[in-house]
Amino acid sequence: MLKHTFCHSPRLSVTDEQSLWEEGYSTWKDIVWSEKLPLKYKQNQALLDTCRKSAFHLGNSDASFFYNTLPTKEHWRLFKDFREKTAFFDIETTGLDRNKNHITTIVLYDGLKLRHYVYKENLEDFCKDIEDYKLIVSYNGKSFDAPFIRENLKIPLNQPHIDLRYVLNSLGYRGGLKSCERQLNINRRGLEEVDGFMAILLWERYIKYGDEKALETLLAYNALDVINLEVLMIIAFNQKTAETPFKHLRIPVPTAPKMTLIPDNEIIQKIKGIDSYGRL
DNA sequence: TGTAGTTTCTTTGGCAAAGG
DNA sequence: CCTTTGCCAAAGAAACTACA
Helix, strand or coil, X not given: CHHHCCCCCCCCCHHHHHHHHHCCCCCHHHHHCCCCCCCCHHHHHHXXXXXXXXXXXXXXXXXXXXXXXXXXXXXXXXXXXXXXXXXXXXXXXXXXXXXXXXXXXXXXXXXXXXXEEXXXXXXXXXXXXXXXXXXXXXXXXXXXXXXXXXXXXXXXCCCCEEEHHHHHHHCCCCCCHHHHHHHCCCCCCCCCCCCHHHHHXXXXXXXXXXXXXXXXXXXXXXXXXXXXXXXXXHHHXXXXXCCCCCHHHCXXXXXXXXXXXXXXXXXXXXXXXXXXXXXX
């Protein structure tokens, strides 16, 4: 998708880009090799420069160049070109306030390998593992997960970051991650009843009683969220490209990876209905 | 070529939504 | 509970057009 992108050039809107596509300018090459361009003087100058730079930066696998020049609404375009270097991630915490609460677990998924990190066990390993990726994807992570990680783990976490909340929102899907999954018929396989609040209670149970099954259930929930992020990203990417002339960019939806973390339904049922003071 | 007038892009501010 | 972001409207800054 990036090779077809022109709207990261100064003074060039997505509408201008649309008209370029309609006039037959499909890729950066078509601009660079063209005798004369159909836009206004300053736009043409900038566009020529942008297309040359873009070819260079894509050749260098430099995601930041595109991230910094594209309008935020168009960040989804980075996905296909940087898919091999993309990490999906999600955190669970003891609450929403990052001054009072801390991270309990993190799950990291790159489409092949699923890794998890646990507070006071191996949480810090996340810091070096995430460095291998050039693009990170989350749901509402720009305002929640990423600032929480920066504060808690003291890392910059400054990779280009696609927040699916806003991508899905622009496609008409709103109401939170679980709601988006339902609208798109994405399965939650035995974890339908777990939510962020229960994640706190599962963690408390693990800490209080050393209940390993509670931790595994929490990690299974955390992992499922992250696995579904990839599916959502691909569906969103396909719907976005369907709005352009470049439908051949469609990505097949992957089959779910095998899960070794097994949620414990007995614990889920037990915790369901407990209020924030731990009473039934 | 210089400048007024118009179009187009960018910045600013207040509001609502989402995460555990 | 708190923070960040996108959205939308309005104002501001650039750049383009027309005309003498």
